[in-house]
Amino acid sequence: MRALRLPHLSSLRAFEHPGYLAVWLGALISNIGTWMETVAMGVYVTQETGRAEWTGGIVALAFLPSVILSPLGGALADRFDRRVYVALGIAVQLVLAAVLTVLAFIGELTVPIVGVVTLLNGCASTLTNPAFSAMLAELVPPRDLHSAMSLNSAQYNLGRIVGPLLAALVLQMGGASWALLINTLSFVASLIALSRVTLPSRDTPRTKESLWAGITRGISVARADEDISRVLWGTLFVAALVAPFIGLVPVFAINVFGQGAAATSLLVACQGAGAVVAAVVVGTLADALGHRKLLGFAAMSIGVVSAVYWMSPTLTVAAAVIFVLGANYLTLMSGLHAFATSRVPRDMQARVSSLYSMVLGGGYAAGVWALGALADRVGVRFVTVTASVIFLALVLTLRLLSPRSFDDSRA
Structure with missing residues (x-):
């Protein structure tokens, strides 16, 4: 595969590397299928149970394993050929997707089964x-690391655009079983892409330390770096208080606006579109403003934008605001991830990335379930707007206590 030459768009520089481009395209196809399954199962659970707590709980099961398994995943990533290791994980997800597909076609799919498969997939x-x-x-x-992280988020969100739109069409024409079948087949694209990639030789010899020692060393490195620690705390608060807007989209569309799969798909696609637009420009903005300033702006604005989204009076307004929210969320989260990863040597990047995933997944799992449960009792809008305001208050407090946190003049 030939490299793309995009000299004037620093946000797209990672595409100039053929191996990255191949993996990116394979992951995009796979994520289109994944989002078809996500929308289909979100609508299925919401319609079957009628409760935000169930919808949020099923979503939480996909991220709950990260609390325990993320550090282990980071340590394992530094012990094996990463290409083979990733391919094995994708193969497992393919099998799980196939199980859901078969059960849907034979009419044996239930909400508890969806929960179990979601947990295993997580x-x-x-x-x-x-x-x-x-x-x-x-x-x-x-x-080009920031570009690579942002574009990886972009392909995830391109899948978020195309997948829900295809899901709405497939659900209307053939039902959930066909959406699940397409997702199962989409994993093949990632496996083909990985087969065409050769990773560069490691600069350092493979570690001989024990698995537990590898995990604890990653934690120690993160704790010793004040900026990485701050990034992880920030990620936790975003995940618990703001990010649940992603998993609760079916609840907002169905229970608040009285719509169905089409409205759910619209909101999910609009969020993805905003994220893709942000991914195209975020690298250039980071170069122009500085990474810390851009992160500071994104953190300040996301609480406000999230609150406005949850107060949207109509579906049309919600679709417009979630576009902005999707852009804001990608800018903040890809920036936090890239910033933390860039502060450690390459042999430690998987472990720092795993800590980021642990905090993000654990915070999101707790937040989406808790907000969903509270929403059933006191109302979706009240709970989610309150969470957004709390996050904004935390950011303002950090600004007052540590005004140089996002100052690029720091070393």
């Missing part, structure tokens, strides 16, 4: 994601 992806992130870092030079 285990597989949690163990694989640190290796995948570290593999991306190996495919580009350090100066």
